[in-house]
Amino acid sequence: MDLVIEVEPGGGGTTAAVYRALRSAIADGRAPAGHRLPATRVLAADLGVSRGSVAGAYERLAAEGHLIAKVGAGTFVASGPASVRAARPVADPLRPRAGWTLTPLPASGSVPKPRYDFRTGIPDPSLFPFDTWRRLVGAELRLRANNPGTYGDPAGHPALRAAIARYLGYARSVRTTADDVVVTNGTQHALDLIARVMLRPGDVVAVEEPGYPPARRLFASLGVRVAGVPVDEEGLVVADLPAAARLVYVTPSHQFPLGRVMSLARRHELLDWARRRRAAIVEDDYDSEFRFSARPLEPLRTLDGSGRVLYVGTFSKCMLPALRTGFVLVPPGLRPALIAARQLSDGYGQTAVQAALARFIDDGELARHVRRARRAYADRHARIVAGLHEMPGVEVVPSAAGLHVTALLRPVSSSRAGSGSRARDPARIVAAARRAGVALDHLGDYVPPGVAVQPGLVLGFGAVDPAVIDEGLSQLARTL
Incomplete structure (x- = not known):
């Protein structure tokens, strides 16, 4: 050099x-x-x-x-x-624009892995078929057909868009074509593109509360007013949606973080609301590959007859977060603008990786990997649910999919005579558990500061070593 x-x-x-x-x-x-x-x-x-x-x-x-x-x-x-000498001080006069208060959050890989790792959103890389993936990527890099010396389609590699459309039709009952698909660098990138072309500063976006914090942070960073809407046993409470909302972000197949499934009646109610209000719905198909029981309900995208649903998905959980590959199904009226936004933001993505993923899907490797991973995760899910059921004062929220379990904390009797029961502080419990090597979240992590939420704990099971699950649960029980 x-x-x-x-x-x-x-x-x-x-x-x-x-x-x-x-x-x-x-x-x-x-x-x-x-x-x-x-x-x-x-x-x-x-x-x-x-x-x-x-x-x-x-x-x-x-x-x-x-x-x-x-x-x-x-x-x-x-x-x-x-x-070695001290570097000269450099002037630092630049600051973010007025109103920008966001700072980076710690990445899951930037901190030492805890002994009992019940953090959410992290799949188990040991389940992934790396040899098969390396072979497919290597083959695509060797193929002249991918034109590695030219720029690709901003909507994504044509073979991958077609493969995603076929996969969603078969595995999700989503009627779509390759023309509907825009490939993105994961869900967060898809949400950013949607917000860029649909929302103006001051517009209202409705999100679930508790809900997915990165989506809320993204919308807020664009100057959008974010309105939290409560979630009950049937999903997002449509009656509480603000009338001014231009976009509603939901996770109906597996609500994050509670894990509940939006009922069919509530789905139709939400679609009818969006049609009457001329609003858009972003349906995040969160963790739906890992379903352990019950037949999934039809997605909002399939039930929608008015063309108001943008369907978002990612391969981060079912494959690897490091692949940074996701997609959004875009209605025709938004398609040119969203593809242009993709082209402006980062061009077109990694052509060889996208081509390899298309092969991975069409050769049946994704389906085989998901089946193997689902069996492993189903065992962990069952063990964690059983362990939580044995802890006094803990109520497990029923869930049939995903990579985490949520447990609500009931009040406990006070040790002082005549003082009745008292609520437990999940933030203190989580802090004490982490000091004992048990990493987990609580429901307060999924609402903005100052917003009340039912006390509860959230345990992921993608990152935890299966050999220490029972030991980790015992440590959590002692902490409780």
């Missing part, structure tokens, strides 16, 4: 100028410890100076302990105190 330095004139001639430039690059880390410097002939040609000037600078830096010359190998930046 070329070393780019600025040789500025000063006292001592060219050799001294090269010395100062190299010493500065070492001091501020641009030439890190162990880095191999260019040969004197190469650097001299790049800088337009004599080879003797570069050689003299190298010799002086080596004498001071900043460089190490190895016969036959080259010249390297030394490690240790002699080669």
